[in-house]
Amino acid sequence: QVQLVESGGGVVQAGGSLRLSCAASGSISSINIMGWYRQAPGKQRELVASISSDGKPTYVDSVKGRFTISRDNANVYLQLNSLKPADTAVYYCNLRSSYSASWGQGTQVTVSS
Numbered sequence: 001q002v003q004l005v006e007s008g009g010g011v012v013q014a015g016g017s018l019r020l021s022c023a024a025s026g027s028i029s030s031i032n033i034m035g036w037y038r039q040a041p042g043k044q045r046e047l048v049a050s051i052s053s054d055g056k057p058t059y060v061d062s063v064k065g066r067f068t069i070s071r072d073n074a075n076v077y078l079q080l081n082s083l084k085p086a087d088t089a090v091y092y093c094n095l096r097s098s099y100s101a102s103w104g105q106g107t108q109v110t111v112s113s
Contacts, residue, residue, distance in 0.1 A: 002026040002102040004093045009107030016111070017081045022093030022104060024074035029097035034076040036069065038089035038109075048091070049078060062086075083111045 008020040020036065035050030049069040051057045057069050068079040076093060088111050093104035 002028055002095055002100050004095060004102055004104035006093045006104040006107040009091065009109045011110045011112065012083055014084060014111055014113050016083050018109060020078040020080065020091055020107060022076045024095055028074050029099050032095055032097040034071055035094045036078045037092045037094055040089040051076065085111045085113055087111050
């Protein structure tokens with residue numbers, strides 16, 4: 001199975017930046033989609049960004065122009081710029097393929113005013 005480990009969360013002021021990293025290991029299909037989800041207290045888990053094996057990215061409208069997803073093999077990154085308090089959430093890494101679906105344990109992002 002696949003194991004995912006996130007890092008890079010923290011506390012920043014509004015307008016600041018963070019870079020999240022996710023390292024995948026185990027039995028990983030060569031064709032897969034990796035993504036970042038987030039969940040704030042009392043809210044549904046939301047897909048923030050995803051990226052396919054061939055590098056095609058997608059974003060939720062609320063982060064377009066501010067966040068950038070990238071990957072290198074089975075590592076995926078999320079650059080968070082111009083952060084807003086509404087971005088405060090636990091961010092989770094996800095990997096999906098025809099053979100597996102895996103989640104990391106999450107990393108907390110807190111944006112203060």
